[in-house]
Amino acid sequence: MSTATATTTTTTIANGKITPLYILSALVEDKPGVLFRVTNLFRARNFNIESITVGSTEQADLSRMTITTKSDEKTLDQLVKQLKKLIDVVEVKVLDTGNTVYRELALIKMRAGDPTTRMEITNFASIFRANILDIGKETIIVELTGTPDKIDAFKNLVDHYGITQLARTGVSALPRGVEV
Amino acid sequence: MVEMTGAKALICALEKEGVDVVFGLPGGANLPIYDALVDASALRHILVRHEQSAAHMADGYARIKRKAGVCFATSGPGATNLVTGIATAYSDSSPIVAVTGQVQSSMIGKDAFQETDIIGVANPCTKYAFQPRTASEIPETVKKSFYIAESGRPGPVLIDIPKDVQQESADMTFPELIKVRGYNPVVDADLSQIGKAEQILLKAERPIIMAGGGVILSGAFSELQALSELLMIPVVTTFKGKGAFPENHPLAMGPIGMHGHAEANKIILEADCIVAVGARFSDRSVGRFDEFGKGMNIIHMDVDPAEIGKNKSVDVAVIGDVRSSLRTLIKMLPKKIVRNDTDTPWMKRRKELIDYYAEALKDYSRELTAKKALKKLREILPANAITTTEVGQCQMWTSLHFDVISPGTFFSSTGLGTMGFGFPASIGAKAARPVVPVVDIAGDGSFNMTENSLAVSVLDNLPVIVFLMNNYMLGMVAQWQRTFYNRRYMGVHQHNCPDYTKIAEAYGAQGIKVQSLEELEKAIKSALKTEVATVIDIPIDPEEDVYPFVAPGTGLKDMVTGA
Numbered sequence A: 001m002s003t004a005t006a007t008t009t010t011t012t013i014a015n016g017k018i019t020p021l022y023i024l025s026a027l028v029e030d031k032p033g034v035l036f037r038v039t040n041l042f043r044a045r046n047f048n049i050e051s052i053t054v055g056s057t058e059q060a061d062l063s064r065m066t067i068t069t070k071s072d073e074k075t076l077d078q079l080v081k082q083l084k085k086l087i088d089v090v091e092v093k094v095l096d097t098g099n100t101v102y103r104e105l106a107l108i109k110m111r112a113g114d115p116t117t118r119m120e121i122t123n124f125a126s127i128f129r130a131n132i133l134d135i136g137k138e139t140i141i142v143e144l145t146g147t148p149d150k151i152d153a154f155k156n157l158v159d160h161y162g163i164t165q166l167a168r169t170g171v172s173a174l175p176r177g178v179e180v
Numbered sequence B: 001m002v003e004m005t006g007a008k009a010l011i012c013a014l015e016k017e018g019v020d021v022v023f024g025l026p027g028g029a030n031l032p033i034y035d036a037l038v039d040a041s042a043l044r045h046i047l048v049r050h051e052q053s054a055a056h057m058a059d060g061y062a063r064i065k066r067k068a069g070v071c072f073a074t075s076g077p078g079a080t081n082l083v084t085g086i087a088t089a090y091s092d093s094s095p096i097v098a099v100t101g102q103v104q105s106s107m108i109g110k111d112a113f114q115e116t117d118i119i120g121v122a123n124p125c126t127k128y129a130f131q132p133r134t135a136s137e138i139p140e141t142v143k144k145s146f147y148i149a150e151s152g153r154p155g156p157v158l159i160d161i162p163k164d165v166q167q168e169s170a171d172m173t174f175p176e177l178i179k180v181r182g183y184n185p186v187v188d189a190d191l192s193q194i195g196k197a198e199q200i201l202l203k204a205e206r207p208i209i210m211a212g213g214g215v216i217l218s219g220a221f222s223e224l225q226a227l228s229e230l231l232m233i234p235v236v237t238t239f240k241g242k243g244a245f246p247e248n249h250p251l252a253m254g255p256i257g258m259h260g261h262a263e264a265n266k267i268i269l270e271a272d273c274i275v276a277v278g279a280r281f282s283d284r285s286v287g288r289f290d291e292f293g294k295g296m297n298i299i300h301m302d303v304d305p306a307e308i309g310k311n312k313s314v315d316v317a318v319i320g321d322v323r324s325s326l327r328t329l330i331k332m333l334p335k336k337i338v339r340n341d342t343d344t345p346w347m348k349r350r351k352e353l354i355d356y357y358a359e360a361l362k363d364y365s366r367e368l369t370a371k372k373a374l375k376k377l378r379e380i381l382p383a384n385a386i387t388t389t390e391v392g393q394c395q396m397w398t399s400l401h402f403d404v405i406s407p408g409t410f411f412s413s414t415g416l417g418t419m420g421f422g423f424p425a426s427i428g429a430k431a432a433r434p435v436v437p438v439v440d441i442a443g444d445g446s447f448n449m450t451e452n453s454l455a456v457s458v459l460d461n462l463p464v465i466v467f468l469m470n471n472y473m474l475g476m477v478a479q480w481q482r483t484f485y486n487r488r489y490m491g492v493h494q495h496n497c498p499d500y501t502k503i504a505e506a507y508g509a510q511g512i513k514v515q516s517l518e519e520l521e522k523a524i525k526s527a528l529k530t531e532v533a534t535v536i537d538i539p540i541d542p543e544e545d546v547y548p549f550v551a552p553g554t555g556l557k558d559m560v561t562g563a
């Protein structure tokens, strides 16, 4: 019965328990109220969600939701079943992270008043294949795409410069190969 | 294609679904629907006195008819008044289709007069909620609503129709068949899982069936009985499953749970295999999830995949309509079943427990107790009579002392525990099956909440019997205050108010106050004979407790059998 067959790359350890990060991909009807129904379900049943993204797909009337969650297998199983139970949810898959491409985009604004800081940040950005989107007198905005881990790593690296604003999109994902 | 207004299309679509009665109350935002009702001679409208009761009536109708019941309300307060009834139906998986009027499309979101976001309010307690934006969507919306409400695990569906959409004319097509992508309510049960279940059952020495409301919803009465009899398996039920199995059957053990039968709570602890059929392992039924069923093989049959593993991890999961799963399982069993002796240790233990508790739980000494009153009611009522209850001690005494003989003739607000449910729901049940007597076993506090439905019962000629166990107390709350708060009573006394015979008479119903079992017998017989609703006011000692009791947060093993 278990739907929790995916392998995961990211894990966090809280209270001595390992909670893996799962990526779920759901095809949902593209109509008003669907996002509300999904998020309301998470709230009502106490499911803990790391990120959720919604956008259009190759099919005009379907949207794809990508949901990441750190849960144990039992909770994941319930989450998938409860999602499937929603009438507007057409399909739910737990992605095998080993066989999935998944990316998140982050925009990070940092203090970079002096030239040395700007240099350093620009260097880090190129190592991380990030783009500098904007340089002002006081600040710099970096655009970074990658796995949540990579974004975390970059964030840690530049944290001490003073991040003034940060926007992350949450994860989008597709399985590799022909299978949808 | 025919041209008509959205309101007319709604009525036509309901008629095409075979709806013969709607319960409702009009207002500004559903006037076009009411206007269309004027010409709908085949559709009976029953005017309620409060929209909550309309939803309960539709629910009671649905539980007996095993088809969706329909209720109407206007926007804003009309719609929010329905919510308790919708949530009650949701909690007990009962199919209703609620149709609310909404303010004009152009006014939605403008905080218009009597505007409520009822879709948002109702979302957590409906299977689905529609808001058609054009009149031409209405026929398909109605079709989908009934399909969703009645199929799979049933439940309430809301249709919220803006007033301009009701008024708008359009060419209508009424679909015969519809598909809802993303909704696959019934899957065929996995044969290998049924095979596993069979193997476990054949090996079990102390098997027990735990029958839930799913048995009643799928009408799996004869299948359940066949399985029990073929393998000599004692049957306990959940409270929602009460009446899934004839309670006078030699293998019946009665409901388990917080106020379950002592022998039922006891025997399930001693089993080595539990077959849960259409049950959801609710806390009220099983006590602590971690303790329940420990070390036993649990087979879980249910139509809703999300119930599998929600509260309890199980060994075998059979997902599908429980009636067809049971049929398949029975067919799989070896042709010659050996288990027909009552002499096995398990059967002896069963008998021993029943005898022990019959002796240990001797009756309270007064002449007229809840137990004696309910036994009297059972004695006089025909087996096919429908009974329902309010909530509180009255409900739990019914669970304990009133045997349901004919399967599917009992229901109650078991999941939400809604006071005020029973009376309007009994009227709905009467509308669904007018030829049998219908009784609401009530507490005075609960009856207060919806007693104005007496007007409906009298004027719409739907006579039911209110069996009022009157302690002039919010009795169950008082019992908890006695038990857990050292008798510090607060907010439980009704101070002999009101006079229920006068209440009944004021509405043109019959009110009878009884003082003895003899008078009670006469009153029940009179109520069965008369053409109007009858309220039988039965005095119950306000200190009378319900026992046995499994306190919240404890396990079935912690059951206490008396004060």
Ligand SMILES: Cc1ncc(C[n+]2csc(CCOP(=O)(O)OP(=O)(O)O)c2C)c(N)n1
Pocket: B390, B391, B392, B393, B394, B395, B417, B418, B419, B442, B443, B444, B445, B446, B447, B469, B471, B473, B474, B475, B476, B477
């Ligand atoms: C609508 C609602 N409000 C409050 C409660 C909490 N409650 C549970 S039982 C009960 C007392 C019921 O009193 P009554 O109907 O007189 O029945 P009794 O317990 O006396 O038999 C109350 C207040 C409830 N179940 N439903």
